[in-house]
Amino acid sequence: MTADLKMTRAARRILDTASELFYRRGITPVGVDLIASEAGVTKKTIYDRFGSKDNLIMAYLRERDDRWRALVERHIAAAPDARAAVVAVFDSLATWRRDGADRGCAMVNARAELSAPGHPSRALAADQKQWLLARFADLLAAAGIPHARGKAVELLLLHEGALVMADVGQVDDAVDRAREAARRIVA
């Protein structure tokens, strides 16, 4: 399924540039020509490496997803126990936002732009959210907390709600409040 791209130096630069532009300005309004000029690369090089804009979009979403999951796992691993790990996920959210994710969730945004029903980004987005949901449920179960699945959904809603409302709703303490609510759920 996933075309294994050879990550040449130019390809790396292209993906970095595209990722930044896609996240900041949106996918549709960012043209291939713009990416090329911003990356200091010819349009042909983009198509030699990635084949199509859609492939580039998917590479952007996949890589961003990988980076985010790794960040979450790092925060979970650093927590002393399962209860603390649940809260730590919200610390990772604060870090994620501080490190540039101030325009909401890339998956949610992509979903809004790529409306074609069969677009592969839909499956990736659903997979990411289901992954976090399962991660929450596992941690709650490991902590011996009852109704793990139901509370996991609550945590997911708080997490995603905080990410989007910090931007769209301009609620500056959204992440803090979400973390506090999470702390109460695992208490």
Place this chain on the structure above:
Amino acid sequence: MTADLKMTRAARRILDTASELFYRRGITPVGVDLIASEAGVTKKTIYDRFGSKDNLIMAYLRERDDRWRALVERHIAAAPDARAAVVAVFDSLATWRRDGADRGCAMVNARAELSAPGHPSRALAADQKQWLLARFADLLAAAGIPHARGKAVELLLLHEGALVMADVGQVDDAVDRAREAARRIVA
């Protein structure tokens, strides 16, 4: 600021058609020509009534926002007391989704597509979320619940998280779980 549009029969049809298309397929990929042909109208009529695509977009967002706020207020008014009213907001969310809002929040989606920093849709989106936040805070205060503002943020996160995760995350019980969490918050 808001151009008072004369809602002729054609204008009504245009706005209805555009609203449906914008919400289902997204704003950018839906062209003015498509709206015209789907509404059985000439492109010129669209520009005679609305002036620009941007004005049409704003009319779409504003009207949708009005409908939604009215729905929420109706549910609040029907509740026996302030505590029940908070929960009733989540009932209105279930109704809203059942009546067609199965592609997340139009404001959040618009935010993802219209990245221009000064676009008026940003202000409208922020206003909508701040309105719901204030509505929650007022109800909590009226019910004599302490820490009204903090809990209001929690409710907002649950609400928005549920709306987006029911779609993107394919969490089918998102709204139910959010309502249950709300019930616990006001208990």
Place this chain on the structure above:
DNA sequence: CATTAGCCATACCGGTCGGTATACTTCAAG
């Protein structure tokens, strides 16, 4: 009864879109 607002039909505008074609250079590896 003339005027005008509302609408339709068609054609057009410059600009941008994703994607392709051709030809030349650079450089590392067999």
Place this chain on the structure above:
DNA sequence: CTTGAAGTATACCGACCGGTATGGCTAATG
């Protein structure tokens, strides 16, 4: 020493974008 992959530069393609122009028809209104 040659070959091939990676890259540059430029020009081009058809399609579509938001928006405009011209002109004619209809119906309600002063």
